Amino acid sequence: MSTATPETVNTQAEESVEEYEGKQEGGRLARLWQQHYDLVILPAIIVLLLLLLFVYIQTRDLDTIEERVLAADNVAGLLRQHLWLAFLSTVLVLIIAVPLGILLSRRGARKAQGPVLAVGGFAQALPPFGVLLLMAFWLDFGVTTAVIGLTLAALLPVLRNTVIGLQQVDQSLIEAARGMGMSSRQTLFRVEIPLAVPVIVAGLRVALVLNVGTATLASYIGAGGLGELVQQALRLNRINVLLVAGGVIAAVALLIDWLAGVVERVVVSRSG
Structure with a gap:
């Protein structure tokens, strides 16, 4: 019971x-x-890398030259210049590549799509250091030339992803939008572009990381940035400065990639 x-x-x-x-x-x-x-995991790796750099520097007997080069205000100033170069060039890539990709994805301009992407692929295959130097001698040394060179070097990923993203939109959705009375312009902005945004953002992430890495070379044409630390290390023959420069540049690239990855996940989750 x-x-x-x-x-x-x-x-x-x-x-x-x-x-x-x-x-x-x-x-x-x-x-x-x-x-x-x-x-x-990626932020943990960044923190560990910076911590190792800090411990390494604290255990070294730095001379006056190394102390001056590795001073916090000097490194922070070069970091601001580096990020500014990457930001400007990425904005220009976005302004140029997305509208051009939209244009190339239209039916009337698809014949030009292959040649334009081929030219973009050829431009990206060129060595960035040589391109920056040639442009500096052709135009002028400084920030403007560096931004133009970085923009050209990172243009292809966003351009190609914009074209691919728009072409991958389900044709039945486009036809349904047109059947509801939307014009081609309304269909583009209300249906095609929102569905292609995750692919475009993925290309923008690649372009941003490329710009952060390539901006290191901008110091060779007088545009500043963290590449100055590398140059100073080589000129002064200071291995401590070179190690810190490489570590800081790697940490910045990883951090930018992490931030871009977070944005990409957010965009994809909202689009899904």
């Missing part, structure tokens, strides 16, 4: 519900970790 009371039954039911909800929550956390674990 059962001796269970209503209170006992309710308690057991509540425990079962809590256990089920706990399993559900654990499953969600496991899925989130599996999908986005790199967004946690």
